[in-house]
Amino acid sequence: MFGNVKSRKNGLNIIVVGGGKVGATLVERLSRENHDITLIDKNRVKLDAITSAYDVMGVEGNGASFAVQKEAGIDSADLLISVTDSDELNLLCCTLAKRAGRCEAIARVRTPEYSQEAAFLRDRLGLAMIINPEFEAASEIARVLYMPTALEIGTFAHGQAEMIKIKVPEGNQMCDHTLAEISKASSSKVLICAVERDGEVFIPSGHFIIRADDKLSFIASRKNARTFLASVGFQTHQVKSTMIVGGGRVAYYLAKQLLNMGIDVKIIENDKERALKLSEELPGAVIINGDGTDESLLREEGIEYVESFVPLTGIDEENVMLTLYARKVSEAKCITKITRMGFSSVINSLDLGSVIYPRYITSEAIIAYVRAKKESMGSNNIQTLYHLFDQKAEAIEFNVDKESGVTGKQFMELKLKDNLLIALINRNGKIIIPSGTDSLMVGDTVVIVTTHTGFDAITDILR
Known part of the structure; x- marks a missing residue:
């Protein structure tokens, strides 16, 4: 084992198998979130490059070897993530990890035949997640082609709500108007929750004025999203x-x-x-x-x-x-x-x-799981995570599974952190674009948008 690792506070002990593009991205993102990372790879050159670039340990060898996993610390690991180029090796690494340690396991599986059986494999092998970057990338592309005026489309509330990123063209009717004016003129319930201008990201208030060439992300139910886009001069039909x-x-x-x-x-x-x-x-x-x-x-x-x-x-x-x-x-x-x-x-x-960016799509699904596990040791308190505007902001969907300092109080009464917006509530399948008089109830899911990073629980929105 080699590398230079510091002791971290409150982080998980995570083993990543595979130092390719996805593996390197995971190491970068997870180490940034203060987890103890050990990377396993057969290629010494890759290991040297990644362990010297980040605060992680490295083990040279086959990730499906019991001896190698022992050397990497499988006995005390909370999670093993296998993202080699081989689906079979990834599944074998995860199966061994489940037997050799008491950790959760995530496998990257890309082959179409295996992907069709992903739910079966996950359940039978006891895996926390099976992820297919190529399938997820294709799904994201398909969503945009369904509504091609969008730059990006993220889904929340099991697909009932969307966060859509658009670029405001010169002469658009939103130009030079405040968000409050745009909201008042529109009959659709939407919330513009982040704006990028000249490389800077804003979590805007109602007084924020939209300019040409702004890139903005708004959230709404699927139906209201299309109605809003049509009302401000954007085409909403899918390509043919x-x-x-x-x-x-x-x-x-x-x-x-x-x-x-x-x-x-x-x-x-x-x-x-x-x-x-x-x-x-x-x-x-x-x-x-x-x-x-x-x-x-x-x-x-x-x-x-x-x-x-x-x-x-x-x-x-x-x-x-x-x-x-x-x-x-x-x-x-x-x-x-x-x-x-x-x-x-x-x-x-x-x-x-x-x-x-397929690598980002993979890492975001895994980071959402890791944050949920870190906060509550496996309960699913984070449902969805998206990074916005080149990782300058995050949109996180939390499950509100218990009473806390954020439940039962009107939002105007809460002492929220700066640069943060409560963007959407899903209450028993009903999509709510909240105002200051709304409040959270146990059983809700809620989407928050913020320029802060690393939120693990809904209570992190409080100052």
């Missing part, structure tokens, strides 16, 4: 056609969802064998075997007329280049998949529209 470049797992999962939504799908895949396999698995899609970075092929296949364009190659630079090209020659809604996390300021400056 999509061109996808790259035929990997994300493309497969996305195509299946889009076809079920009645959207025409065309996939351009360079590998002949993969193209043939996709044509068998996706009989409703048009599969083209060719180079999706070839300008003449893209024009021949109708990039100028398609309503949406999603580059899903394995190379970020190609995805960015393809998006910039599509935006130049067409009116298509573009969604760009980015794998690496660096150069976010450059990516943001390119105005690519919607950008999807």
Whole structure:
């Protein structure tokens, strides 16, 4: 074992197996939240790089080995997360961890065949979670294509409510009006809960004035979200056609969802064998075997007329280049998949529209679970977690499962922290956009939006 680790307070003891892109992201995010992290990987170079960059320990070896897990401290671990490139290895690591220690276990499972059996595998193996980054990324892309004027769409209250991020265009009717004025003019119950302007994020009051080029996130029930967007001049209909470049797992999962939504799908895949396999698995899609970075092929296949364009190659630079090209020659809604996390300021400056980071989607689901476990040793007090505006703000959905200092009091009576908004209440399936006279009851779920980080419990909203 090697690395330099400090003693942490109130954190969990977590073992991460796999030092690839997802593993490195998890180590970064979890160590930032003051947990004791031990990373297992066979590659000494990866271990050296990650353990020197973060305050973590490293163990070189096979994560499915009992001896290696013992060396990593499985006896005292609270959680093991296996995110190697092998589904089978991840499941084996988690199964061994459940037998060797008393910890919870989370496995990354990406293969479509296993994903269809995720609930069965999770229950039979006793896992806390099985997560599929490619499927989750595809689902996020599909949500945006269902309402293409959105930059991002997050779901709360089991899909009954949405948080939608949009960019305010020049000349939009919201420009130069306060949030109070916008709310008064709209018949839809929505709450604008975060605004990004010139790289700075605001949790706005009713006096905040919207300007052109602001990026704002608002929350509402699904029905009210669309009504509000239509009322302020945004299109709300789904796209009718999509061109996808790259035929990997994300493309497969996305195509299946889009076809079920009645959207025409065309996939351009360079590998002949993969193209043939996709044509068998996706009989409703048009599969083209060719180079999706070839300008003449893209024009021949109708990039100028398609309503949406999603580059899903394995190379970020190609995805960015393809998006910039599509935006130049067409009116298509573009969604760009980015794998690496660096150069976010450059990516943001390119105005690519919607950008999807599969690694973030994976880590946020896991961090929501970790925070819930840290606070209440396994009870599900955090239901959903989203990071907003390049991690400058968080939207967290809490379960209100017991009486506390935040229940039974009108919000105007609570001493809330600054830069925080109580955005939505789900009460027995009824979506409430709260005012100062509302209050929380046991059994509610509540969404708060804040620029603070690391909230574990609903009581953290109090000063």
